Amino acid sequence: MDQHSLLKELQSRYGFPAEEFPKLLTFFGEKSFKKNEVIFKAGDIVRHTYFVMKGCIRQYYISPEGIERTIYFAEEGSFCGELMSFVHSTPTNLNLQALEETDVLFINLKDWETAITTIPAFTLYHIKNHQRLMAKLKEEVGKAHNETPDEKYRRLISEKPHLLQRLPQYHIAAYIGVTPETLSRIRKRNTQI
Numbered sequence: 001m002d003q004h005s006l007l008k009e010l011q012s013r014y015g016f017p018a019e020e021f022p023k024l025l026t027f028f029g030e031k032s033f034k035k036n037e038v039i040f041k042a043g044d045i046v047r048h049t050y051f052v053m054k055g056c057i058r059q060y061y062i063s064p065e066g067i068e069r070t071i072y073f074a075e076e077g078s079f080c081g082e083l084m085s086f087v088h089s090t091p092t093n094l095n096l097q098a099l100e101e102t103d104v105l106f107i108n109l110k111d112w113e114t115a116i117t118t119i120p121a122f123t124l125y126h127i128k129n130h131q132r133l134m135a136k137l138k139e140e141v142g143k144a145h146n147e148t149p150d151e152k153y154r155r156l157i158s159e160k161p162h163l164l165q166r167l168p169q170y171h172i173a174a175y176i177g178v179t180p181e182t183l184s185r186i187r188k189r190n191t192q193i
Contacts (some may be wrong), residue, residue, distance in 0.1 A: 005053060005076060005077050006021075006025075006028075006053075006105060007021045008053050008145070009077050009078075009079075010024075010121075010122070011053070013125055013128050013129050013132070014121065014129075015121075015125045016070070016121045016122070016125055017121055020119055020121050020122075024115055024119055024122055027107055027111040027112070027114065027115045028051070028105040028106060028111075028193060029105070029106050029107075029168065030103070030105060030106075031103075031104050031106055032051075032101070032102065032103050032104075033055070033057075033101075033102045033103075033104070034098065034101060035097035035098060035099065035100050035101050036070055036097065036098065036099070036104075037079050037098045037102065037107055038096070038097050039095065039097060039098060040082070040092065040094075040095065040096050041095045041096075041098040042062065042081065042091075042092060042093050042094060042095055043091050043092070044085075044088045044091065044092060044157060045054050045085055045089050045090065045091055045092070045093075046081055046082045046085035046092050046108070047086070047108060048081065048086070048106040048108055049080075049083075049086055049106065049107055049112060050074075050079065050080050050081060050096075050104040050105070050106050051073060051079050051080075051082035051104060051105040051106075052074050052076055052077065052079075052080065052102060052103075053076065053079075053103045053104060053105060054076060054102065054103040055075075055076070055098060055099070055100040055101055055102025055103060055104075055131045056073060056074065056075050056076075056098075056099045056100050056102065056166065057074040057080050057096060057097065057098050057099065057100055057104075057188070058072065058073050058074075058096075058097055058104055058117065058171060059071055059072040059073075059074070059080060059094055059095070059096050060072050060094065060095050060097070060129040060174065061093060061094050061095065062095065062133075068174045069174055069177060070171060070175040071175075072165070073099075073175070074162075075076055079129075080096065081096070082094050082096070086109060086112075087109065089109075092158060098135050099167060099171065100166075123156050124176070139171075140161045144157070149176055149177065149178045149182065150186050150189060150190060151188055152176040153183070153187070153190060154190060156172070156175070156176065157190070169183055169184070178188065
């Protein structure tokens with residue numbers, strides 16, 4: 001695996017010094033997941049945080065009615081996991097699944113805490129990235145409450161058009177909160193615009 005995509009991500013959010021990268025990399029392991037493999041499920045205590053080197057992972061929850069709702073797609077160059085469960089060793093209410101053959105770097109809590117406390121640049125990366133993610137999350141929640149499914153679909157086309165080619169339509173439907181049949185109608189309406 002090419003660990004340099006992790007360095008690229010770290011440097012994109014904060015000027016992470018390249019000379020610190022070999023030390024940081026010692027805290028990570030490598031793992032591969034098969035297509036459709038569940039990495040963790042609701043009720044589990046999340047033991048690792050992942051950085052996607054190759055592939056695509058989805059994070060989702062299942063409603064009491066049994067409906068899956070995808071909230072996040074992690075592609076190459078993205079971190080994924082569930083921070084509250086990871087840091088506090090409490091059960092998660094989310095699920096994580098590899099949608100393709102996926103290679104990741106992973107870190108456990110003990111090593112993450114050691115890296116955070118011994119590599120200041122990693123600490124700054126996490127602070128800045130956390131701030132960015134919190135702002136994006138607030139924006140996403142606002143959009144989710146105010147956008148129609150058609151608007152969500154058009155935003156997905158605008159922001160991540162490649163996902164429409166990369167992923168099955170039922171995952172796209174779960175992401176925008178509709179059934180696959182409704183997604184089909186939305187796609188048809190939006191190709192006529």
